[in-house]
Amino acid sequence: MTEFPNVVPGQLYIDRAWRPSKDGATSNVIDPATEEIVGTIAKATDADIDAALTSAQDGLALWRHTDAWTRSATIRRIAEILREWAPQAARLMTSEQGKPLREAEAEWLATADQFDWYADEARRIYGRTVDGHFTGNRILVRREPVGIVAAFAAWNFPALLPSRKLAPALAAGCSVIVRPTEEAPFSTLLIAAACHEAGVPAGVVTMITGSASKISEKLIGSRSVRKVSLTGSVPVGRTLLHLAADNITEVSMELGGHAPVLVFPDADIDAAAKACVASKFRNAGQVCASPSRFLVHESVSTEFSDAFVAATAGLRVGDGFDPNTDVGPLTNLKRITEAQELIEDAVAGGATIAAGGQRDERFDKGFYFQPTVLTNVTPDRQIMRDEPFAPVAPITTFESLEHALELANATEFGLASYVWTRDLRTAFHASEGIEAGMVGINNMAVATAEAPFGGVKHSGYGREGGAEGILDYTVAKTTIMTL
Structure with missing residues (x-):
């Protein structure tokens, strides 16, 4: 049993050591449930980022030549440590991010799954031989770490999100520099602590906190960085793509979604709701x-909406540390303002507030918002885009499969999607007609370590998870030999 850290340092992790920033600057991390300071994190300077790059270069030189079985064993040990730490780590996550404790613990177990899966994939990076034009030729294709x-x-x-990048990159033989978010950095930094305890060599995993724009510009602007992986918004994705273009740096993007749920007349309506x-x-x-968009056949829309509202009414809003809480606070005040704007726009277009609809005023502090259901939402409203x-x-209706697909595909996003039906023909036609990277049929769980996760259109490109996830951290090298 590896002892859980008494304190997760809010510092930079460079060369297997925790260190403050060169100028000692820090920023505060706020608990969204209480609006109180839960800790501080270092704000990296240019010199700190340079040190991170130098360390990562040294780490890459070692790790890319470490055999797959050793990499596998080290990554497996990270998974074991994270599972051991999950109960305490969940409390850390709830304090900085706000989600209910049981959700936080589930996230830590899913994080461990990522490392477990890629511990195996580290030994399954396959090359191939290809027959050429001449019998005296030998063509070999080998997968090497991208850098x-x-x-x-x-x-x-x-x-979970940084682990989807760290685990396959380590499995492929890459070194990784992670920039934890300013809103909830300690959970990400705890992964660095687990990597440290597992014996990951110096320079292979680096974490630097601070200004997102400064760190991204300097890292991506460096010729040393050969791969950028982002989970974030479309505007941030565009910015990083422009930065990466200058050095022709490979990029993977997971840029959010606006997942439709198609509920057909033959579905189990109560279970679906x-x-x-x-x-x-x-x-x-x-x-x-x-x-995030509930498209329901008009013949069952009332039944589904009533069941949906009833289930929503049973949710309990509160502090994530309360075991009775189902819905914790939003991460900041901006999220509340944006939610209110979407509701106001929908109502202006004729929608009805069937549940919730405003900030939860039972709490003197914290960014709590009532679980809200909008019915009769027209497709032209902002919340549908x-x-x-x-x-x-938001709940709206459709008339036919073709109409449902038209509504489902009417956004620039294409990450996840969901279908509820007991008809096999409908299930296939709906899943094949939806423009999305993932489809859940009669279930809502599309994110798992063993399956590729990613989207199409403005939801980005590249895949995380599954056998496909490791490929984005490798490059194919062809060797053609004449005997």
């Missing part, structure tokens, strides 16, 4: 793969 990876992830899953409510309001609706990163669920 130093710069990884950026969002605050809503501060352990309950599953959708549980999935929609998880993490207070701050989930990129969250179901823009991702509602909040506990707000």
